[in-house]
Amino acid sequence: MSVILSVDTSTPACSVALNIDGVVLEDFRMAPRMHNDLILPMVDQILSQAELTLSQVDAIAFGRGPGSFTGLRIAAGVVQGLAYGADLPVIPVSTLEAMALDAYRKYKTALWLPALDARMGEIYVAGYRVFEEEGMTSIEALLPESVVKPDALDDLNDAFNGVGSGWCYKEVLLTKIPTTPNTIDIDIAPRAACIAELAGKLFAKNRMVPVYEAMPSYLRDEISWEKQPLKVGKR
Structure with missing residues (x-):
């Protein structure tokens, strides 16, 4: 049996989850600017709910980005x-x-163009095909992660559906895809339950990293504020 703890604070949502051999428990809250106060108590609460301690966890997953600069650093x-x-x-x-x-x-639809509002008139965006294969859900990346102004996104050949806060630029993004999407859901945010599920597949393939390689992915090459080193300490 594998036990994976996951956390995400990449957007105004704050969530933690446990993937216990494929069964996922989650605490998901919309909590803008409260991540620092909530995340550790939420971890303690979900471990207590599952009657587990941190020493019984096999790995810890997190939403590494893209997303809010501050939120990614917190996670x-x-x-x-x-x-x-x-x-x-x-x-x-x-x-x-x-x-x-x-x-x-x-929505049980395969093609998705997730986009998050990156501020400064830009979006974080990628493209995926999600499908069932031999009873397992698999994800194929069709468009690599990037940060771009919506009108600078290349025209796309796939009939993507839209998800995420970056679809606030719907009028522009609709000009980049060949057909009108069946679904646009601007309210879906990254959540720890899905991160835990994806992490379970990576864990099974032994695709973990040591703690010192657990770094956020900001996507932006130039950050207008100084990057401070992340501090690691025992809890």
Whole structure:
């Protein structure tokens, strides 16, 4: 049996989840600017709910980005601290891939263009095909993660559906895809349950990283504020 703890604070949503051999428990809250106060108590609460301790967890996953600069740092810092203290491997998971999985679970549609509002007139975006194969849900990346102004996105050949806050630029994004989507859901945000599910597949393939490699993926090359090193400490 594998037990994977996951956290996500990449957007105004704050969530934690446990993947216990394929059965997922989750605490998901919309909590803008409250991540620092909530995330560790939420971890403690979900472990208590499952009657587990951190020492019984096999790996810790987190939404590594893209997303809010501050939110990604919170998640990475918390995960580094927990993983370092318990000597656990870490599984970074794409927030955009997690959104595509969530949208597939909700709408049973294969092609998704997850996009998050990156501010400054830009979006974080990627493209995925989600499908069932031999009784398992698989995800194929069709468009790599990037940060781009919506009108600068290349025209796409696939009939993507839309998910995520970046679809606030719907009028522009609709000009980039060949047909009008059946579904656009602007309210879906990355959530720890989907991150935990994706992490379970990576864990089975032994695709973990040591704690010092558990870093956020900002996508932007130039950050207008100074990057400070993440601090790792025992909890």
